Each structure stands twice: as structure tokens, then as C-alpha cells.
Amino acid sequence: MMRITSFFSRFLLAAIAVVLAAVPVLGLDLGTLNLDKLIDRASSAIKVGETVSKSAENFTPSQEHYIGRTVSAMVLGRYRPLLDNDATYYVNLLGQTLAQAADQPETYTGYHFLLLDTEEINAFAAPGGLIFVTRGLLRCCQSEDDLAAVLAHEIGHVQRKHGLQTIKKSRLKTAFSTVWDESATILDNQKLGQVTGAFGGTIDDITGALFNGYSRSAELEADQDAVTILRRVGYDPNGLVSMLMIMEQRFVGDRTGFAKTHPAPADRIAAVRQVIGRYNPVSSPAVRQQRFLKFVGRS
Amino acid sequence: MGRVNRVLLLFFFMGASVLLSYAGLPREMSVQIKEGQLRESPAFLAKIVARLPYGEPVEIVAERGAWAEVSIPQRQLRGWLHVSALSSEKIRLQAGAASQQAGASRAEVALAGKGFDKNVEEEFRRLHPNLDFQWVDRMETFRVSTAEMQGFLAQGAVQPAGGGVE
Numbered sequence: 001m002m003r004i005t006s007f008f009s010r011f012l013l014a015a016i017a018v019v020l021a022a023v024p025v026l027g028l029d030l031g032t033l034n035l036d037k038l039i040d041r042a043s044s045a046i047k048v049g050e051t052v053s054k055s056a057e058n059f060t061p062s063q064e065h066y067i068g069r070t071v072s073a074m075v076l077g078r079y080r081p082l083l084d085n086d087a088t089y090y091v092n093l094l095g096q097t098l099a100q101a102a103d104q105p106e107t108y109t110g111y112h113f114l115l116l117d118t119e120e121i122n123a124f125a126a127p128g129g130l131i132f133v134t135r136g137l138l139r140c141c142q143s144e145d146d147l148a149a150v151l152a153h154e155i156g157h158v159q160r161k162h163g164l165q166t167i168k169k170s171r172l173k174t175a176f177s178t179v180w181d182e183s184a185t186i187l188d189n190q191k192l193g194q195v196t197g198a199f200g201g202t203i204d205d206i207t208g209a210l211f212n213g214y215s216r217s218a219e220l221e222a223d224q225d226a227v228t229i230l231r232r233v234g235y236d237p238n239g240l241v242s243m244l245m246i247m248e249q250r251f252v253g254d255r256t257g258f259a260k261t262h263p264a265p266a267d268r269i270a271a272v273r274q275v276i277g278r279y280n281p282v283s284s285p286a287v288r289q290q291r292f293l294k295f296v297g298r299s
Numbered sequence: 300m301g302r303v304n305r306v307l308l309l310f311f312f313m314g315a316s317v318l319l320s321y322a323g324l325p326r327e328m329s330v331q332i333k334e335g336q337l338r339e340s341p342a343f344l345a346k347i348v349a350r351l352p353y354g355e356p357v358e359i360v361a362e363r364g365a366w367a368e369v370s371i372p373q374r375q376l377r378g379w380l381h382v383s384a385l386s387s388e389k390i391r392l393q394a395g396a397a398s399q400q401a402g403a404s405r406a407e408v409a410l411a412g413k414g415f416d417k418n419v420e421e422e423f424r425r426l427h428p429n430l431d432f433q434w435v436d437r438m439e440t441f442r443v444s445t446a447e448m449q450g451f452l453a454q455g456a457v458q459p460a461g462g463g464v465e
Contacts, residue, residue, distance in 0.1 A: 063416070069432065077430060096442075106383040107332065113438075114441075234458040287455060288455040291454070
């Protein structure tokens, strides 16, 4: 009996501590109670816990931005951009509008889109929101709703940090543990060398995954996000299925590039159908279809 | 005695978990993106009433879904920010950099001291001189305004569901 009571009282104390820790978060004013010390201790304990398990989630938006810039430079080292201002504007109008409705609409400098001048069917999303879609993938889209699905899928990869998750743990350790004198604006050379080494490794990890394909589960997650985003903005999520159906036809006999590295479109269609139900062909309003065809004609 | 204790505890934990699940954001946060868009209402295409620089401290007034109503008393500003624009960390700008007018270079300076930053990119580029950032820089200039987005949706007869309050 005694033992049980003390067990419970310990729990009671723990529970009180939990509630007290919630006080500042709730913005409650307990006035006369002096809880600052207790709360400080609780929150510093949380911070220590955080530093122990650094992961891809711990990159700040600005760090993610710098990773994404170099990853993008790598993508552009392999593919040429499509030089067409009107097509670029259209894909950014559509893509940035969709991104606003994502769970993570804000990244350090926002989402930006570029078409790549290649027949290869592929798309790349760099951390922070720099997104590339090939002309070949564009050819799998028959409506603005289909293209919206492609862009929303890539936005899904960004907000789920699928790129960052491919970074090896050892590099994270260097990235997060190398901190220099905060008053110095220029790092000393040795530390700069260490961090730059980890940075280069990070870029290799991400581009490796980008060019060889994310896991099946990452692709399915990005598809789920695409459906959510399309619905919020007012596009037909069937666009994702119709695009995948065309992709499937184009992939027949092709086991290179995207076809080799991504889960089979049929597999993705089955997963999407579990969310949206029976497939109904997309029927875009005439004005929307017209501007889409004009865009495709240019690109 | 044990049973009473247990019932009391059950209530206590239920109460605590309700409180905790309600407890979202800390009271003070900072803008963690280059330019925070302060909106009139908690909706993704709502009018932008002000732009907040990187590091700007804000007070959380209210929450709705993924949106936080914030106030910046010194500048008499109030509006809604998406939580993805906010950090619970205090972002310290370099001495002398007024957060109100922290230009790009000053904001960049404030990033120094933690992992991958502009210095690291520059060093990486020095080691890889063939890597071309021209298009990356250009891409980052592609920006569509809220008005253009609204016009685009209206012109294409696209109707957002529920006004985007998520």
C-alpha cells in the first residue's frame, strides 16, 4: 500500500511538472506563482534532448536553401533549361499557386519552377523548393489538372524533406556540431574546410537519390500530398491518375531513367485510387484547357 | 485509497493532455524565412499587409490551424503568418542590423555560425569552378504575386475549396 502510494505521488509530481511546463506555451498568467526556474529547467532539458538526436528535420530553412541551390546547380549541370519565358511564367504561376496551399507553403525563398529541355520523363525537387520538370514529363500531361498533379507531387517531396532524409548521419553530425564564434562573421579556414566537406557529401547523397529515384514510400507520400494540394486549390485529383496512365504507356519497354528508378505507375495509381476512389477522366473548363494547350504548344 | 488516487490521476492526466494538445506555439517566435508574408486573414491567398524580414521577432496572439495571428507592437503591425515561416528559436542579427530594414546582406550575415551557409556555398564553388549557378540565381527571381495567383485561378475557373483555411 505504501509503495503504491509513493508510486502514485511520484506520478502526480510528474504530472504537475508536465502541466507547469505547458504554462508558458499556453500563455497563461499564473501571477503569484514563481515558476520561472522550474520551467527554465524543463525547457533546457528539452533542448539537450534535441541536440542529441539531430536529423534532417533540424536544418533551418536557410540551410535547406543553400543545400537546394547547389543540388539545383548539379541538376542544371546535367540538363539544359528550356528557354521560353512564357512557358516558364506559366509553370511558375501554376506551381507557386499550388505551393501556397501546401502544408509547408513557406520555404526560405519560396518555390520556383523550371522546365528542362529533354525528352526524358523525369522531375527533380531540390530541398527548399527549386523544382525541375522535363519536357518529356510534360508530354504525359493532357490538361492543366494533370500538370498541377506533377508539380504538387514535387512540392510534396520538398515539404516532406525527402531529399534531406537521404543525407548520411555522419555529415549531419559535422553540419550541426561545427559552430564557430558567433561574433566572427568569417569562419576560420579549418572549420570552413570541415563544413564544406560535409556539404559536398550532403550534395552527393541528395543528388544520388534524386538521379536514382526516391523510395517507393516517398513516392506514394508525395502522391498523397499532391491529392491534398489539388483538392485545396480546386484542381481535379484525377489529373494525377490520368498523368500516371499516360506515363505507364510511355514506359512500355523503357527501363531507363525515370522508369527504372521509380515505382511502376500502376502501383502508384492503385494507391491514389484508395484515396480518391473510382477514376473519372478529367474534364477541364474550356478556358483552362485552352491556356494549357497554348503552353504545351510552346514548350 | 488506491482507487481514489487512480481516478484522480486519470482526471489529472486527461486534463493535462487536453491542455497540452491545445498548447501549440510559444508566445514569442521569429521569422525564419527571407521574407515573411503577413496576411490579412488565415488563408493562403489572403491579402498581404506587410513583409517581415528574416529574424523579425513576433508575438503570437492566436492560432487557427497552421496559421498564427501575430503582432509586432513596435511597428503596430498585426496579421497572420503561416507557421512554416516561424521558428521558436530567437534569431540574432549582427549588432547594428536593425531587423526592420535587414537587407539581404545583413540577413545573410546573421546566418553565419551555424552549419551550411553562404560562406560554405562560396567555398564549395571555389573548389568546383565548373558548377554554374546562373540559372539557379535566375530561378530564385521567378516570383508570382498573390494578385497574379488569384487572377490565374479565376481566369482558369479554378475554385479553391474552403478559402484555404487550413
